[in-house]
């Protein structure tokens with residue numbers, strides 16, 4: 001049984017999607033071992049607890065990055081976590097954290113990386129005028145939204161889209177591809193060549 005940690009800061013819809021995939025067997029032989037929020041009032045916490053998932057707050061405000069990450073890593077190691085899924089976790093990870101879980105940390109980003117990294121990716125896409133955007137699940141490395149790409153999905157951007165309507169269209173795809181990416185990584189049927197994640201199974 002593989003043990004997944006989900007780290008979040010906000011709403012928690014990706015957490016819900018992952019939890020449903022685990023529960024329904026779409027992510028087989030896995031469980032969510034722990035949910036961690038860096039914000040006390042993250043609505044995602046209240047999505048976790050009714051499902052019987054252990055959800056803890058480790059407040060990050062005012063903490064130095066690596067000192068904070070050491071506390072999170074210690075918890076994840078105590079919980080014997082195999083895979084860390086960032087799901088709207090709005091913090092850059094320290095090299096210490098990345099090294100401890102090298103190629104075992106995934107992030108979801110609401111744009112087709114390397115376009116529109118950073119905050120408010122959906123707004124960036126609308127303002128830039130792109131005709132297509134989407135979402136990306138990638139391995140986390142020391143840089144922001146930068147590690148090898150595992151899965152992407154494309155959505156059209158319509159002329160009358162707002163940041164909100166585009167975000168909603170992208171979010172449906174996020175929920176689908178996060179499960180796909182987790183399955184690929186947990187299956188081990190891939191190799192990483194440079195920046196490329198290549199399926200082997």
Ligand code: GAR
Nearest residue numbers: 010011012013014087088108109110
């Ligand atoms: C998602 O759209 C996710 O892609 C984005 O935050 C949202 C979290 O929603 N993440 C980033 O922008 C990371 N740079 P959720 O809390 O409902 O899963």
